[in-house]
Amino acid sequence: MSGAHNSQRGETAFEINGQSRVLRPSFAALVAAEEELGPLFALVERASEGQLRLAEIAALFWHCLADRGATTREEVGEAVMQAGLASASGPLRALLAQILQGRA
Numbered sequence: 001m002s003g004a005h006n007s008q009r010g011e012t013a014f015e016i017n018g019q020s021r022v023l024r025p026s027f028a029a030l031v032a033a034e035e036e037l038g039p040l041f042a043l044v045e046r047a048s049e050g051q052l053r054l055a056e057i058a059a060l061f062w063h064c065l066a067d068r069g070a071t072t073r074e075e076v077g078e079a080v081m082q083a084g085l086a087s088a089s090g091p092l093r094a095l096l097a098q099i100l101q102g103r104a
Contacts, residue, residue, distance in 0.1 A: 010098030012091040014061060016079040022066040023091055025098040033063040040099050047096055054080060057092055064095060 013020045034040050037056055046052050058077035065071060080088045 010094070011066070012094035014079065014088070014091045015083065016071060016075060021071075023061055023064040023095060024066040025064050025095050029064045030099065033060050036063070044096050044099060047092070052092075054085075057085075057088060060095060061088075061091070 011022050011024045014023055015021070030040060033043075036059055037043055043052070043056065043060070046056075054077070058073060058080050061080065062068070062071075062073045062076045065076070
């Protein structure tokens, strides 16, 4: 899959297994994430307080993968660890901004 993403749709990219992957915060993806992680507003608040857990970041990324293919959650978690929290924070901020602001 190409790493091309459409920022107008709230998409961002994140590297998993050496490939740039599109993270798309669609309604279905965010509903699934919310069912697992709890209310999205609370997730945003925890993130703003520096209280977001690694597992929560990986779960949000996994739910927002535009094309999961055979990608496992463990691979997403490993990619977050390999990139480091500083590198993962850019895509995380993009997803959280989309949750708060929606599309223009």
